[in-house]
Amino acid sequence: MPSDDPLLAEVLSQGDEVLTGQTVDTNAAWLAERLTDLGFLVTRHTTVGDDIEAIATVVDEAAGRAEFVVSTGGLGPTDDDLTAEAVSRITRRPLELDAEALAGIEAFFRRIGRPMAETNRKQAMLPAGARRLDNDAGTAPGFALEHRGALLAFMPGVPREMRRMFEQAVVPLLGDRFRLRPWxxxxxxxxxxxxxxxxxxxxxxxxxxxxxxxxxxxxxxxxxxxxxxxxxxxxxxxxxxxxxxxxxxxxxxxxGLDDEPGGSLAEVTGRLLAARAETLALEEGASGGLVVASLARHEDAARRVLDARVQLGPDGPPDDPAYRAERLRTRAGADWGLVTHPAGPVEDAGVMQVAAVRLGVAGPEVQAARSVRLPGDPSRRQRLAAGAALDLLRRALSGLLDEGNPDRPDAPSGRE
The missing domain is CATH 3.30.70.2860 (Alpha-Beta Plaits)
Known part of the structure; x- marks a missing residue:
C-alpha cells in the first residue's frame, strides 16, 4: 500500500565558485520549485566546495535522510571536478569508462568543429552500474544510482544543460521510482x-x-x-x-488554469494591441529602451511597434506627457503613443535615490498622464519606469484607467 507521507528531497550544489558567492546558485532554486511541483517536500539545500571528502560526506548524509537527492556541478573535465570520484568512494563502485558517454562527448565536439581535449575523457568515467543521463546540450553527462535506499541524481552545473537533463531524463526516473502526486x-x-x-x-x-x-x-x-x-x-x-x-x-x-493564456506584462500588453490590430509609437527617456526591448521579445507585440526612440537626459521635455504621446502617435501614424520622461533631478532619500518620472499615453479617444516616484539605482529605476509605462498602456487598452490603483505605478518596486 503506497504511503501518503511526503516524499523527502534534498538539493546539493557543488563548486568553490558557488560556495564563495562568485556564481549565484540559480540551480537550487529552480530544482526546489520543480521538485515541489512534483510533490516532493524539499527539506534542505546544501552547498559544498571542491573538496572530495566534503562532497562525499554531504552526499552520504543526504542519502541517509531523503528519498531523493539531486546534485549539480562537479562533472567537468578539470582537476577540481570531483563528483564522480566522491560518489565512487562512498558507494564503493569503481569508476569505469562509459563508451556511449565518450561517444556523445566526441560527437559534441565534432558538431562545434573543435578537437576534443584528452581531459574530456574524464567526463565519461562513471561509477560502475550507474545509469547514464545523456547531455545533448553540452559535454558533461550526468548519472543516477541508488545509495542507502535513496535515489541519487547528479547533473552538470550549467543551468541550461541541467534543466534540459532534469526534464528529459530525471523526471521519468522519478515517475518510475515514486508515486508522484504533483501539485x-x-x-x-x-x-x-x-x-x-x-x-x-x-x-x-x-x-x-x-x-x-x-x-x-x-x-x-x-x-x-x-x-x-x-x-x-x-x-x-x-x-x-x-x-x-x-x-x-x-x-x-x-x-496555471487551462483556459488562461498567462504571460508577462509585456506579452499581455502585446496581445491586447494585436487583438485590436492597433499599433504603437514609443518615446523612452526614463525607461532607457526597456519598453521596446520587452515588447520585442514577443512576436505579436514586436509587430505592433511602428516607431521607438530613446532620449536620455537629466530632464524630460516640459510639455504634458499625454499631449506629447498624442503628438508622437500622430507623427508616427500609430494608433497609440507612449512616453516616459524624467521629471527632475534624482534625489537622495537616505540610503537610496528616488527619481520623479512622468508617463503619458494617448490613443483613440484616450489620453492620460501619470507622475510617479521611483526608488533605487538607475538600472532599477529604468525597469520600474518600463513596468509602469506598460501597465499604463495595458489599462488604457483595457478601459481600466479609472479602476484599481492606477496612481501608484511605482508600486511594482516589490518589498516596501
Whole structure:
C-alpha cells in the first residue's frame, strides 16, 4: 500500500565558485520549485566546495535522510571536478569508462568543429552500474544510482544543460521510482500594486490543500497558489475568481488554469494591441529602451511597434506627457503613443535615490498622464519606469484607467 507521507528531497550544489558567492546558485532554486511541483517536500539545500571528502560526506548524509537527492556541478573535465570520484568512494563502485558517454562527448565536439581535449575523457568515467543521463546540450553527462535506499541524481552545473537533463531524463526516473502526486501552481500576475497592498487585498487564505504565497519579479508582484491534486477544480476556480475581484485591475494575467493564456506584462500588453490590430509609437527617456526591448521579445507585440526612440537626459521635455504621446502617435501614424520622461533631478532619500518620472499615453479617444516616484539605482529605476509605462498602456487598452490603483505605478518596486 503506497504511503501518503511526503516524499523527502534534498538539493546539493557543488563548486568553490558557488560556495564563495562568485556564481549565484540559480540551480537550487529552480530544482526546489520543480521538485515541489512534483510533490516532493524539499527539506534542505546544501552547498559544498571542491573538496572530495566534503562532497562525499554531504552526499552520504543526504542519502541517509531523503528519498531523493539531486546534485549539480562537479562533472567537468578539470582537476577540481570531483563528483564522480566522491560518489565512487562512498558507494564503493569503481569508476569505469562509459563508451556511449565518450561517444556523445566526441560527437559534441565534432558538431562545434573543435578537437576534443584528452581531459574530456574524464567526463565519461562513471561509477560502475550507474545509469547514464545523456547531455545533448553540452559535454558533461550526468548519472543516477541508488545509495542507502535513496535515489541519487547528479547533473552538470550549467543551468541550461541541467534543466534540459532534469526534464528529459530525471523526471521519468522519478515517475518510475515514486508515486508522484504533483501539485499545481496557479499564479495571479499583478502590476501597479505593492506587495503589502496586495497582501491586504488578498487577506488570509485558509483552505485545505491550498498554500498561498507572494513573489516579486520586478516590475510585477505575484500571488502564488500551490494546489494539492485532490482540490476540486470548481473550488480552485471559485477562489481565483474571488481573488481577482479583491485585487481588481492590478491582475493582468492568471497562469496555471487551462483556459488562461498567462504571460508577462509585456506579452499581455502585446496581445491586447494585436487583438485590436492597433499599433504603437514609443518615446523612452526614463525607461532607457526597456519598453521596446520587452515588447520585442514577443512576436505579436514586436509587430505592433511602428516607431521607438530613446532620449536620455537629466530632464524630460516640459510639455504634458499625454499631449506629447498624442503628438508622437500622430507623427508616427500609430494608433497609440507612449512616453516616459524624467521629471527632475534624482534625489537622495537616505540610503537610496528616488527619481520623479512622468508617463503619458494617448490613443483613440484616450489620453492620460501619470507622475510617479521611483526608488533605487538607475538600472532599477529604468525597469520600474518600463513596468509602469506598460501597465499604463495595458489599462488604457483595457478601459481600466479609472479602476484599481492606477496612481501608484511605482508600486511594482516589490518589498516596501
Amino acid at each position: 499545481r501552481l496557479v499564479t495571479l500576475r499583478c502590476a501597479g500594486i505593492g506587495e503589502s497592498d496586495l497582501q491586504a487585498r488578498v487577506g488570509r487564505i485558509d483552505r485545505p490543500g491550498i498554500v498561498s504565497g507572494f513573489r516579486t519579479m520586478l516590475p510585477e508582484n505575484h500571488v502564488k497558489l500551490r494546489v494539492a491534486p485532490d482540490v476540486p477544480e470548481d473550488e480552485l476556480r471559485g477562489l481565483v475568481a474571488a481573488l481577482r475581484e479583491r485585487i481588481g485591475a492590478a491582475v493582468f494575467a492568471v497562469e
